[in-house]
Amino acid sequence: MNMDLNLMPQEEEHETIDLNLMPQEEDDEGINLNWIPEKEEPQVAENVAMDLNLMPQEEDDEDMNWMPQEDEGKEDEAQEEEDEVMNWILQEKRRELSDKERHGVYFALLVIELRDGSVQPDDKLLVSNLLDISVRSVERIWEEAKKQIADGKEVDVSSKKPGRSGRKRKELDLERTSTIPLNKRRTIRSLARSLGVARSTLHKRFQLNELNRITSTVKPHLKLENKLARLKFCMSMVDDNSISTSRAMLKPMTNMVHIDEKWFDMTRVKNSYYVLPGEPEPKRTVSNTHSIGKVMFLTAVARPRYNNEGELTFDGKIGIWAFVEETEAKRTSQNRTKGTKVLTSVKVTRPVCKDYLINKVIPAIQDK
Incomplete structure (x- = not known):
């Protein structure tokens, strides 16, 4: 049997599958992989159109804000904890401790360590409450003592601040004050001008008792006769009965x-008076x-x-x-x-x- 190759396509036109027609035949029967985008696009565009401006209103009707409420509660709790910490810091006692108090803190913690084997935070808090100081001050003293013990040094927790801390005063030659004439020493301003220093600087030295202010009263000039008369009057006031003794007494x-x-x-x-409201002012001439x-x-x-x-x-x-x-x-x-x-x-x-x-x-x- 001879086969005509030229006729095979004609015989197979009804039996063979045309790939170009598959999308059209499968629109109703077959599976089209593109059906999801093709069906959703017309639904979103025509039937189920979504207005982005109305989404917050739809969410307002539904109970969708429960998560933010929980977050706000957590934020409030965190804020309260932070406020408590800040209040504790603000209420923390800050003052300078004397050397006796510093040594007392060390010995108290040392006794606790020897008794219990270690010092707990509650022990430091107890000591700080007894002395009305901050816990950090107690910890700082204890750390300093432990460091000295570790270095093999003698424990000394005394304050290391110098006796005169801060900026030092400017050196002034106030000894020259006695060489300045008295008429130029009546005020701080004139004395400062004579010494060549600032008035405020000299006034601060006066407040530090490095200068004294006195009041001078004019006294009558005494001649030699006046001085002798005063001396005779003082001698006349001596009790005659006590002259012979080692300690003379004055007359009563x-x-x-x-x-x-x-x-x-x-x-x-000028005089000050107390008057009633509406009372006329007293006239004095x-x-x-x-x-x-x-x-x-x-x-x-x-x-x-x-x-x-x-x-x-x-x-x-x-x-x-x-x-x-x-x-x-x-x-x-x-x-x-x-x-x-x-x-x-x-x-x-x-x-x-x-x-x-x-x-x-x-x-x-x-x-x-």
Whole structure:
């Protein structure tokens, strides 16, 4: 049987499989590997279109936020723990320990180590609470002691801070102060200018008691006769019965009265008063504030007296009298009429003082 090769394709047209037609025949019966993308694309584009702007709203309706709530709770707990740590750090006691306290910390931990074999954190906390200091201070002292023991050194946990720490003061030659004239040493500013230093620097030295401020009062000039008179008065105060002894005593001066004069201004330029709300301000006038009237007073005092029980029987105050006299006004003025009784100051002289002693001081002494 002869086969015509040219006719074979024609006979096999109905039996053979055309590969070009397979995708069309398999659309309904066969398996198409591309069906997932082809079916999803029209569904997403036409029937099940998704609006990205509406996704948060759909998630809001559903309970999808439970995970973030747990995360927020954990963050809150972590924040609380961090706050507790910060509060503990802020409340930590920070102060300088004395050498006795530092040695006490070492010996306390040493006793605990010998008793229990080791020092636990609770032991350090107990020691820190007893001394009201931080735990870190106790640990630092213990570590320093252990290091010295390991190095074979004698344990010394004393403070290593120097006595005068910090920036040193600038050296100043304050000895030159005594060579500067007194009229240039009345203020800190003038003295600093004379020494060639800053005013603030010199003021700090004054606060450190390297300079003293004194008040100088003008004293009366004493002649040789005045000095001899004072010396004789001091010798007259020595008790005659104690002159022959090794230790001379002064007289008790219980029968001596001290008399002195003192000027007082009639008023002051400025005075303070307490008034009610709405009360008018008191009016005080003088002819001239630079020539305010003065009055001299005579004062007599003595030594206070006490009884055997130590009670005060005489305070030593005898009296005080003004050197004034009562006279009549010689003429009428805006202040008073003629003949009005007024007090006028008296010029103090030796006869006036003698008259006051006889007529006022001695009678007051007799009354006391």
